[in-house]
Amino acid sequence: MHWKKHVTGLTFSIFFVLSYFTNKYVLSVLKFTYPTLFQGWQTLIGMLLLLLSGKLGWVEISSFSRSAALSWLPGSLLFVGNIYAGSRALARLPIAFFFTLHNASEVVHVFMERLIKRDVSWMKVISVSVVLLSAVSLPLHDPQFDPVGYTWGVIHLCSLGAYRVFQTHFKPNHLSDLEQHYVNYLISLLLLAFAAHPTGDLFGAMKFPFLLSLRFQSGCCASALLGFFLLLATVKLKSGLVSEQCNMWIFLSKVMAICLSPFVFISDVNTPSLACVVFSHIGEVLLVYSDRILR
Template sequence: MHFKRHVTGLIFCFFYVVSYFTNKYVLSVLKFTYPTLFQGWQTCIGGLLLLVTGKLGWVNISGIPRSAAISWLPGSFLFVGNIYAGSRALSRLPIPFFFTLHNASEVINCLILKLTQRERIPWMKLFSLSLLVISAINLPLCDPQSEFGGYMWALVHLFCVGAYRVFQTHFKSTHLSDLEQQYINYLFSVLLLAFAAHPTGDLFGALEFPFLLSPRFHSGCCASALLGFFLLLATVKLKSGLPLELCGIWIILAKVFSTCLSPLVFNMEINPPSLCCVIFSHVGEALLIYSEKTSQI
């Protein structure tokens, strides 16, 4: 039983690392900085694969009631903001820095719950959140690259991620599974990003992209879409088979693996202060999981 848990976690880590590395390769190395097209392609393929695998009975996607789909649209809107801003930020920031900002979404999550439900925050959880905030605030000041635009998009990304988690956790519906929620996200994303491709200038910009006919670009885009779909399935499998705190541990491990391996794959500038911000962010995330576990005892 424990061996199966480890296998599920390791599979999740593999797809997590490879998926982020593939996206980073297309966005930064090939410099395909047209997120409406890139994310639209990924969500289109993800939606089609969910539809096909659902029809074949490989995943459980039943008929989605119209009322449930409509009530889920705010979550889909936050999902689009998450992937669009995340794509912009990842194209400009190194993966370790991106995760440091991404981890701060837990602060947005707790802040929204504190304002709406007046939840009391234990001191251990407050300390871990403080580490996440301090790391995220100080990282732009310590970053030798000083990529202001990347940090602004990362700020939008972490807000959308935190708000999405709150909505997903407190969305009371017996009609939608995690895969069905993601299927609605995919459909909404494809429609919204398709309409946004022309106003943002991504459509005409992509036509002048120098690697448009390159096999590297085509293989990278295909791999990113497929890996994103497999990561979704691995995430759902992980959450359905493990307690919440163990899922959190595997997610942290996946981020640590990505952080440690990324300097071996991508060129990046990092100094001791920015490295400390990255380390403290991961420590804060680990303490957050520990504080949530101890509060349940």
């Protein structure tokens, strides 16, 4: 029924906002800036919950061959780059600015589509041009410009855009979305565990002042659980709605997070930087509309 689609979309939006807010709280407010451990913890819990849900029959995860997992390895490596750089950027940038850079991943996606398919519509070109111009202009008008945060933001958007291209055009037919994420979690956990010592995160976290505090432990547990529920809600959303409807719910979820974030987190935003955020999301709406036209 039609109302069930709205329930699915609303559920996704709630988990989307709560997940990003919890991650932002741990990374920015508590200043737990050790992404190998933070993302390693999230991927560990996500993998265990996904495996448990499959064993209990709550989700469908079939056994797959080693060759199938290896064929998805490039996507998993891009996934690791996406979540690692995303954590670095989210820790240093306001949520509104983070999503402005996040939207620019569509530029990478459309550019690679152009190289692969060579049939990108003029509407998409206009849309991604607006998104790109907003992302490029934002650092120039940010009243608290953080070069490190923006550098990680660029790495995040490039990794995310390339991951979407790989998922769309090189997706193995014998792996479902949940099975892909299981491989992502496994590869991420291995890489992040090996990187924890060379990056200094392991020793740095041992000196973290809030390590034994209840609010830190609660925040880390909540972030892992919400990330898993967001994954399930995303898969449910994509399976029940057409692509432009999914993209519209994702857009609405970002807008909801941006509008609510000033009530939760302190951020310094001026008129020009706010205009960059607004135009970025206008470009995103145009992109959704262009997908609808092409259907």
